[in-house]
Amino acid sequence: MRLATWNVNSLRSRIDRVEAFLQRHDVDVLALQETKAREDQLPLMGLQAMGYEVAAAGVNQWNGVAILSRVGLADVEVGFPGQPGWGEPAAAEARALGATCGGVRVWSLYVPNGRKPDDPHYVYKLDWLARLRDAATGWLGEPTALVGDWNICPTDDDVFDPAQFRNSTHVTPPERAAFQAFLDEGYLEVTREHAPGYTYWDYYRQRFERDRGLKIDFVLGSPSLAERVTGAFIDRDERAGTGASDHAPVVVDLTTP
């Protein structure tokens, strides 16, 4: 099974790229972030013609996550964990949705950005991650993939210029500790060893052309998921050209158990 995650930065504006990406790489399950469309706005005609359906979708004014899967692959859609009240105001922001696809519980995550370390959103980010970790600990015994835009650079190697980011979000010790906490609980990040390099490049200052990016999109697997990973890659080509998202998709291959 081929699983991918992509912060698409508007599904409507990039539907042609999404369809081409699915076909180019023969993707079975695609977790999307920053869909930026209400459910009734999701452009699905072409996707349905290609044999895909929406396994899960949660949207709001600013954001939204979704999971596309091949028709018949998804059998369960899951809402925000621990609802009601989980990760407030996450419920209004559509930051986490899960679906069981081919026996794997896939969670499409858009971790709060945090804005600035002295901003209330930064506290919210850490709190949200702690709640997700608590819930995710309960899923360690099953094949679980926590995929998406984590908005954290776990190491300095994941930042093109660590000095420039010294007082910024994404790199602070508390954020890195929040990410590490998932690993301490037993999750494994399964893409880095196969797919080094950045996954996000800011739109301005020609950051992509100069490869000045961040590595913030990850796939964390429970042990029974991680042992099935045979490879992974970052589709850097998808970040090139006009009309690209500011994130590149990350693709992971799994053996069938």
Next chain:
DNA sequence: ATGGTGGCGAGGCCA
């Protein structure tokens, strides 16, 4: 410290 670009939707807000 600021501004650089892009999406949404029609003025800022968000990243």
